Structure formats: structure tokens, C-alpha cells
Amino acid sequence: MLTAPFGELVTAMVTPFKENGEVNYEKAAELARHLVENGSDALVVAGTTGESPTLTQEEKLELYRTVVSAVKGKAKVVAGTGSNNTAQAVKLTRLAAECGVDGVMLVVPYYNKPSQEGIYQHFATIIAETDLPVMLYNVPGRTVVNMSAETTLRLAELPNVVAIKEASGDLEQMALIRKKAPQDFAVYSGDDCMTLPVLAVGGSGVVSVAAHVAGKDKKKMISAYHAGDTATALQLHLRLLPLFNVMFISPNPCPVKGALNLLGHNLGPVRLPLVELTDSERKEIDNVLTGLGYL
Numbered sequence: 001m002l003t004a005p006f007g008e009l010v011t012a013m014v015t016p017f018k019e020n021g022e023v024n025y026e027k028a029a030e031l032a033r034h035l036v037e038n039g040s041d042a043l044v045v046a047g048t049t050g051e052s053p054t055l056t057q058e059e060k061l062e063l064y065r066t067v068v069s070a071v072k073g074k075a076k077v078v079a080g081t082g083s084n085n086t087a088q089a090v091k092l093t094r095l096a097a098e099c100g101v102d103g104v105m106l107v108v109p110y111y112n113k114p115s116q117e118g119i120y121q122h123f124a125t126i127i128a129e130t131d132l133p134v135m136l137y138n139v140p141g142r143t144v145v146n147m148s149a150e151t152t153l154r155l156a157e158l159p160n161v162v163a164i165k166e167a168s169g170d171l172e173q174m175a176l177i178r179k180k181a182p183q184d185f186a187v188y189s190g191d192d193c194m195t196l197p198v199l200a201v202g203g204s205g206v207v208s209v210a211a212h213v214a215g216k217d218k219k220k221m222i223s224a225y226h227a228g229d230t231a232t233a234l235q236l237h238l239r240l241l242p243l244f245n246v247m248f249i250s251p252n253p254c255p256v257k258g259a260l261n262l263l264g265h266n267l268g269p270v271r272l273p274l275v276e277l278t279d280s281e282r283k284e285i286d287n288v289l290t291g292l293g294y295l
Contacts, residue, residue, distance in 0.1 A: 002186065002202065002203075002204045002226075003162075003183065003184045003185070003186050003204065004041075004186055004204040004205055005103070005133055005135075005162040005163055005184075005186055006041060006042040006076050006078060006102075006103065006133075006135065006163065006186075006188075006205075007040075007041020007042050007075070007076065007205065008041055008204065008205035008206075008219065008222045008223065008226070009039050009040055009041050009042075009205055009206065009208060009211055009215065009218055009219045009222060010040065010041060010042040010043070010044060010078065010188065010205065010206065010207045010208065011035050011040040011042075011043055011044070011207075011208050011209075011211040011212060011215065012044045012047045012048070012049035012050070012207050012208065012209055013028075013031065013032065013035065013043045013044060013045055013047075013049065013050055013067070013212075014031070014049055014050060014051075014212065014253045014256060014257050014260065014267060015028065015046065015050040015051050015055065015063065016028050016031060016265075016267040016268055017267070017268035017269055017270070017271065018268055019268060019269065021269070021271060023055070023059050023062070023063065024267070024268060025062060025063070025066045027265075027266070027267055027268070028063060028066050028067060028070070029066050029067065029069070029070035030070075030265075031260075031265065031267065032066075032067045032070040032071050032075075033070050033071065034265075035075075035211070035212065035215060036071050036074050036075040038211075038215035038216050039211065039215035039216045039218060039219030039220075040075055040211060040215055040219075041075055041076065041205075041219075042075055042076035042077070042078055042102070043067060043071065043075060043076070043077055043078065044078045044079075044080055044105055044207060045060075045063050045064055045067045045077060045078070045079055045080060045101075046059075046060040046063050046064070046079060046080040046081075047080035047105060047107075047137075048080075048107070048139075048142065048252065048253075049209055049252055049253045049256070050063070050080065050253075051253065051270065051271055051274070052080050054271040054272070057092060057095075060079075060080075060081075060092065060096075061095055061096070061099060064077065064079050064096055064099035064100075064101050065099045065100070068099060068100045068101060076102035076103065077100075077101045077102050077103075078101065078102065078103045078104065078105050078135060079092075079093075079096035079099070079101040079103070079104050079105070080104075080105050080107075081093040081096050081104045081105070081106065081126075082104075082105060082106040082107035082108075082109075082137060083107075083109070084109040084110050084111055084112050086109075086122050086125050086126065089106065089122075089126050090125065090126050090129045093106075093126055093129060093130050093132070094129060094130065096132075097130060097131075097132055101132065102132075102133070103132050103133040103134065103135060103162070104130065104132050104133075104134055104135070105134075105135045105136075105137050105165065106123060106126060106127075106134060106135070106136055106137060107137040107139065107142075107143065108136075108137065108138055108139065108140075108143045108145060108147045109122050109143065109145075110142060110143040110144065111143075111144070113144055113145050114145060116147070116148055116150070116151045119145065119147050119151055120151050120154055120155060123136065123155055123161075124155070124158065127155075127158050127160060127161060130160070131160060132160065133160055133162045133163075134158075134160055134161045134162065134163075135162065135163040135164065135165055135188070135207075136152065136155060136161065136163070136164040136165070137164070137165045137167070137190070138152070138164060138165070138166050138167060138168055138190070139165075139167040139168070139190060140167075140168055141167065141169075146168055146170075146173075147168075148173075149173045149176040149177050149180075152164055152177050152181070153177065153180050153181055156177075156181045156182055156185045157182070161185070162184070162185065162186060163185065163186040163187070163188055163204070164177065164185075164186075164187055164188065165188045165189075165190040165207045166187055166188065166189065166190050166198070167189075167190025167191050168190075169191065169194065171194070171197055171198070171201060174187055174189075174198055174201055174203065175201040175202070178201055178202035178203065179202075186203075186204040186205075187201075187202065187203045187204060188203060188204055188205050188206055188207050189203055189205070189206040189207070190206075190207055191206075191244075192206065192208050192209060192210040192211075192218075192240075192243075192244040192247065193241065193244040193245070195208070195218070195221070195222065195237065196221070196225065196233060196234065196237040199222065199225045199226070199233075200225075205222055206218070206222065209247050209252060209253065209256050210240065210243050210244055210247055210256070212256050212259070212260055213243060213256070213259050213260070213263070213289065213294055214240055214243055214292070214294065217236055217239075217240060218240070220232075220236060221233050221236035221237055221240070224236065239292070240292070242288045242291065242292070243288055243289075243292060246284055246285050246288045247259070249281055249284060249285075250277060250278075250281055251274055253270065253274075254270055254274055254275070254276070254277055254281075255277065255281070255285055257270060258276075258277040258281070258282055258285055259285050259289060262282070262285065262286055262289060262295060263289070263294065263295060
């Protein structure tokens with residue numbers, strides 16, 4: 001059996017805002033409960049999908065507390081505490097622990113373009129300062145630097161490093177990690193469209209954006225695969241492909257927040273430098289949601 005320290009379906013949660021740009025904590029609690037009721041085993045709070053670059057430290061901490069309180073042990077809460085500033089990530093990780101979260105997600109340092117040794121030392125320094133379970137996050141499309149399988153495997157030997165969210169798109173790299181990592185180390189797909197291929201090479205699940213809209217179907221797909229019903233898993237994967245694709249017609253999380261607003265969740269705007277969907281983008285999302293029967 002594969003280990004799944006944060007469950008099979010982890011949703012990278014968007015951050016609701018009021019029309020004046022302030023964080024809407026009441027809506028955050030409401031959304032968290034909705035996601036759990038629709039299949040999410042865990043929620044990542046204040047990750048990239050949660051617009052972390054434009055959230056203050058105080059806003060992140062209040063979001064952690066809000067979501068922990070909202071789900072009340074029904075799902076795990078993973079705090080996005082990563083940064084390209086090692087000392088800042090150490091501080092936020094310590095503070096997150098005081099909010100009652102179940103783990104933290106640490107992204108590869110962005111913009112600095114560190115070496116593999118720099119990546120390792122960055123993570124090792126943060127990890128040494130917390131007892132929380134850690135999910136690493138490799139997303140070279142945003143950080144510019146790919147964390148190699150070798151660096152991931154070094155980090156996987158540290159006692160509280162339990163998983164990686166892999167969004168490199170390199171299936172061979174993910175398979176190598178799965179082959180050589182400790183058996184209790186989990187590989188999660190970081191892309192909805194790669195979920196089924198990652199499961200096929202030993203992945204445990206996905207950290208999903210599309211689960212905001214299709215949580216039950218995503219959970220059903222993963223569970224079917226793990227139960228050996230690959231035909232059902234494939235059928236669901238192919239059915240959901242239009243949704244996976246339309247979620248990235250503009251920078252994340254603009255499409256998913258737009259989709260949730262179309263579905264009546266009223267989560268407000270995005271913060272600059274992100275901008276609202278165009279009319280044509282909104283229409284395209286509307287068409288996909290309608291075609292899949294979600295709208």
C-alpha cells in the first residue's frame with residue numbers, strides 16, 4: 001500500500017477577497033467546509049493558488065487559524081510557508097505550527113536561482129526548525145529552477161519530510177523519486193492533467209486546483225485507480241480533461257476563482273498583479289462547466 005500522509009485528494013485552496021481587496025475570512029471558512037464535503041482530504045492554505053505572494057504574514061496566519069477551525073479535524077490543513085527567503089520561511093513555519101496546522105508545504109526558492117546544494121540547504125534549515133510533516137513543492141515553471149530527483153531523495157531522508165508535490169511535468173523524474181525514496185515518502189502530482197500518469201508510476205494522489213469544481217469526480221478517479229479499476233479512472237480522467245485545460249487559460253488562480261464565482265460562491269476578485277478574466281475567458285469557462293454538468 002502506498003502511503004498518503006495528506007490523503008489522496010489535496011486541494012490548493014483559493015483565498016476569497018472582499019470587493020475592497022481585504023481577505024474574506026468568513027468566505028474562506030465556508031469554502032473550506034465545502035471542499036471537505038466534496039472529497040478533499042486536505043487543504044493547502046496560502047499556497048500559490050491562494051495568492052500567497054500578495055498575502056501579508058498576518059493574513060496568512062489568520063487564514064491558517066480560520067481554516068483549521070472551519071474543518072475541525074475533518075481534513076488536514078497544510079500551511080503554505082515557503083519563501084525564497086530562508087529566514088522568513090523559518091519564522092512563518094514556526095508561527096504556522098502555533099495555529100494548529102497539520103503540516104507545511106515548502107516551495108523551491110524562486111527568483112534566486114539557487115544551485116541544487118542551495119536548494120537542499122534552504123529546505124534542511126527550515127525543516128530543522130519544525131516537527132510538522134513537510135511536503136516539498138517542485139514547480140520549475142514558477143521558480144525557474146528544477147529540484148532534481150537526487151536532491152529530493154536527499155531531503156526525503158530527513159525525518160519529517162513526508163511528501164513532494166511534483167509539478168515539473170517530468171514523469172521520469174517522478175518515477176525515479178518513487179523508485180528510490182523511502183516507502184513512506186509520498187509523491188503527489190502537482191498538475192491535475194498529470195494525476196493519472198503520476199498514479200501509474202506510484203503516486204499517492206494530487207494537489208489539485210480543479211477539485212474546487214470537480215472534487216467528487218477527482219476523488220472517485222483516484223480511488224478507482226487505487227482499487228484497481230483503471231477503466232473507470234481513465235474514463236473520469238478523459239471526461240475531466242477540458243476542465244483541467246480551462247483552469248489554465250489565464251494565470252492561476254484567475255480561472256478557478258472565476259469558475260467558483262460563476263458557480264455562486266462569490267469569492268471576490270484577485271489581487272494585482274493578477275487581473276480579472278476577460279469576457280471571452282469567462283465564456284469559455286462557462287461552456288466547460290455547462291458541458292460537464294457543473295453549471
